[in-house]
Amino acid sequence: MRLPNFVWVFEMLCLLGIFSGIIFAEKLTLAENGASDYVILVSPQASEVERYAAAELQKYLGQITGSRLSIETRANGKPFIVVGNHPLARKIRVASRYAGDDAFRQKTAGANLFLKGATERGTLYAVYNFLEAQGCRWFTPAIPQLAGHHEFVPKRATLAINATDSFKRPLMKYRKRDGDIGRRSNTAATWTPILEWAAKMRANSFSLSLRAYEEHRELLKTETEKRGMILQVGQHDVMNEFLAPQKYFAAHPEWFGLIDGKRTLRARGKQVIFETANAKAMKTFENNLIAYLESRPEIDVFQLWLADAGLWSESAEAQKMGAPAERMAIFIQQITKALRSAKLKTKISFIAYSFYTEPPRNMNFEPQTILEFCPINQNHSFSLDDAAAPENRKYYEQLQKWIKRFPGEVTHYSYYAKFSWRSLPVVLPLQIAREIKNWHRIGEVGTSIYSEPGNWLALEFNHAAFSRASWEENFDAEKWYDEYLQARFGAAAQAMKRYHALATRISLEALIPQSADKNDTRDFQDLLAQTQAAMHEAMEKADTPDAKWLVGKLAWQPEYLALALRFRDAQRAEDKEQMNQLRGAIARLIAARANDGTTLDRGYGYQLMQEDAPQ
Template sequence: MRLRIWLCLIVSSVASLATTPVLTISKDNQIPIVLPDNPTESERYAASELKHHLHGMLKIKPRILLYGKRDMTPAIHIGLTELAKRNIPGCQSLGSEEWVVKTAENCLILAGGRPRGSLYAVYEFLESVGVVWPSPAIEHMPVLNEITVAPCDLRGKPAFVSREVYSGFSRPTPELRKWQVRNKLNTPSDLSPAMGGSFHSGRPGSCHTFWQYAKDEWPDEWFSMTEDGRRVRSLGGDGPGQFCLTNPELRKAMIERLREFIELDRQESEPDFWPVIYDISQNDSEDNIYCKCPGCRALAEAEGSYSGPMLDFINAIANGIAADYPEIYVRTFAYSWTLDAPRTIKAAPNVIVQICKLGCEFFPNGKADTLFPNVHPRNKNYHDNFIKWSEICGNMAVWDYWVIYTKPFQPPYLSALNIREDLRFYRDRNVKFLFAECEYNSTSSFADFKLWYGLKLMQNPDSSYDELALRFCQAYYGPAAKLMKEYMDYLQERENAADVSIGAATIFEMPHTNAKCANVKNILPYLDEQFFEKVNFLLAEAENLTQRYPQYLNNVRKERVPVDACLVNNPASVTADLYQRYADNSRFRTEICYGPINPYVYRPEVVQNTLDSLEKKEKILFDADFAVPSRFAGREVVLYDCTKVSGKIIYDDDAYKGKAALLREVDKPGYHLLPLSMGVRNKLHRKDICRFTYDAGQIPQDEKYHWFNLGKCSLQETAYLWVHWSTFLRCGIDNAMLAGSEWEVFVSVKVTGKPYVNHSTAKTQILVDRIILAR
């Protein structure tokens, strides 16, 4: 195959109209790669990346030379060689990620600002000749006879300064980091100087950092006060406590803590890689234990939101370091209880406000509809609030969500066109820092596409959806590209036509029960019979086309998992054959994402947990001999074992099947208190449906498991059972509504140690091994 490159890259550019080739790269013309005489590590890495891909496409191994040792033949110049400097006006002022692709003096120049510009120029060139990196496991390189380069003069840079799509892949393997850098994700803190370094946050972390600023010796008065006057400390990223934001002594201590973190960072890296953003943001506490002291409450009431005390707090810290560190920004959240903009307080010039498009599945704090664009009527509240924030803050960041949470499984959805519209919205309103959550890679629709596509749009939100989707499908699905692109388009067509809020919708996982589940359609309205008929046809045809190509076939099979997840959780449709297909593909997809099949992330515990879950699912669906505990003989029951509870699973000989969920162990005063409380709560409205407290005299003293009866409950959507005031032990129980809403609720709890058990010498612990709903 012969390829002539116009280098029509996806950027604003000025290109020559001439068509006379400048140079041709082939086996017969293996032109060298030339570097500056003193290249940076990133420029050397860029040359190795270009050589690697030219070998993959043309089966050549070009020489890599320093400028002073070059010959005078045509060459590819990487970085600001003397030839590049002569031909790029203003080259010394290029931004850190600004790149140039230009022909001059019979050479191709791939250069840019330091540290990442020249590396990005190489990737722009490679993508223009058909290279695609659709996932960490795939390098797609076309096989070519030659590459012919026509005259060009192109320049660009990513639309957003900071770009991150959080995939949930936590293991930083070389394959994962290569994929991220090639697609210009620039935030992982461990990116080496060779890979261009990273635009990451400084110590102690990138979000929910209150607890990391706190010191054990800090007085209780510096932490948030509850309605009843108690002070609750920060124990972790999920709280439960926050800070007392108006306390003047705390503000002084926070300034000193920030200075400590800045200096530690500067001791460990070169100036080019010093962090310039430091995060100080609220803990992710679901119960909103923000400070109710008179000072914080008064400022919140005056500003109409707790964002008032928060922004005043952050401004004080930012002003406290501005003189000594004028280049540093302090970032905080507009999130949850600080989401709404304050009435009068404005952000200091060195403050970044990161607004979160928190989905309506987290109502009342989340009000946005994640899968609809910002300009849609469903998102008027978020849109108007964003505009208010942008009027009082000159440095806006966004924490976006491209996934739906709080669902027991991921139904088919994509919303790629809406993502593009939102990124244009943010770009046009001067947002410079963009983060998006996009997890559930082993279970959601087109997961790899969404990650890749999102990073492409962060570089240029004006990119064509159709062009990007087709490019991805050809690299990822091979001969089934057209069919899989048709499925992508059809899925979004059905989503948009239905105009339904997936976040606010309720879908249930089938419960483990001996009761007959209602014959209801436990799926979203657009996922109707017509949808499944068409999609199963497209997937079957795609599987047929890829039978001889295992990699492409495997990628097609992944898309069956979210489709079949809906069907096996629908009482009206589940069959043994359907379940077997779902189980096989779920196992396979989990191993692809987390197992040794895939070199870029290996988490064996995730694979095993999935296998265990599938085994339990099979029993739930097909076990006719459902074992009812003797205490509940003759009754209909729904059973939840400890694996459904949020605590740490440990082995315990006393527990049901030898395992129990253990309450998080926190060695802080006031964590274990009497009375012991537990109940059932509506997560959506943050209200208890029922609540019970137990003093020492009501708690069994034998340190064994006992059933606690929480009484009869009328279950509501989003209901969960909780044990301990922190609610760190919890279990969703609303899927029992598939078999009816009226149940008597029991939880099997073991309590050891003081203050719960008088005269005990055992370690203080709370464990749950089972939850039973009975009637």
């Protein structure tokens, strides 16, 4: 409805501060003694994301001040906080570098405040940025295991802010959270808290396995749309879903891979990729995928991954297509072309992974295709670009080739929350920050990291640092780390910082195969003693209920490290009896805590880690 002109004139005068009683004031008092004169303004045509952003602002300001600001479309003479694209904010410009840029601006004008993004998602981030400036902290998702200890919201009798005009924009274009790689510990009860936390950390994309998405589709669709997140679905399930062996194998065995002269689904302990050289098999796969995506228009990016480290067909027609990397390129290009012919807007992403991290010669990919580079065996004792680790250096050189030659966008599929670490303590916030800054420098445009709730606390600092480094252009990781330690552990902060360094060194140098460089773990007994002492000191110094709770949750980790070191020695000595005894001891230790926020349900020694499937 068109408002009378005098109403708009009146509200524009309010915007200038004429009726506010505070003209160009140095501070805006938003609330005082549990009361506020302010209203939150959204456009009458506000999007779902903008309305959600306004509701989040209302909720947290209420918790901070005790005052509930109403959400309106008109100010009616009151001072206001505009959230998003209200008509009064039409002259507030937010610079944008590309479609979907999540930049935002926070600006005061007279007594009024504007929180506006270049995208509706950017507006949500502007709200969270503003709340963080008031002292809010979101440490972990509010999953059942951690609820009540997941955030800090200050209480203030008076909430006043300085006049400001600030602008922020993300370092990385894509900031993805992988929600269900392997379907380990996420449930219907954890999806919403994970997504809530991810949005607060400025993640703009969320990915799921096909099975997980279909199992929880309505919930996941609702929660991602509410936050304007880019929805990615697919992963390693896709081959069996769109060329289902139970449906096609009996009638068309020639559609499936040939290994050792036999058409088969599995060989040598691995899945076999279907016969991509067979035109009818490919056409059937295409048609089934297109039908699925037509029925799921909410999916923004389809993750076209084949079997995890699967075997490629040895048939003569397949061999003519070239090495696996070349066949993968042809497969991706053909499917992408089919989707465009079907007028689908869904983007395709794929992974440079396993035995095709080396780029193919064929680079006839469409520009909207997304590549995720996956250095599965990175030695995390070093950054990817560190020549001291030969495997890392090889990956880094391959990554640079992809960036130089690939016509689409290259993103980084990281392993800083790696499953095969078996929830061992590995805390690397400073290295993460350096890595992400370098990935951006050389031309990558996105990052991703696993988001399993079951062992969140074991990797909390990695999760938080990864999010900050992916968003902030000038992230001061050292300052952030010290402040985060203080916020989480209080008087125990320095003891936990020592514990992080010691425990991480034991995990990486003695236990995790990709980085362990010692044949004998006896050299680590002194480090283990120091680790135990640091944890004991932290337990004694923890001085707040939250710090005591958190240190108490992590206090079992030194025992886990000690058992893992003994298991590693038994493994190297090929003492199977001792290995079995220690495996049992570790299993009991893990079972008592499985998915409690500190560990997943599989501990060190579940399998010989060198033989684990890449994860």
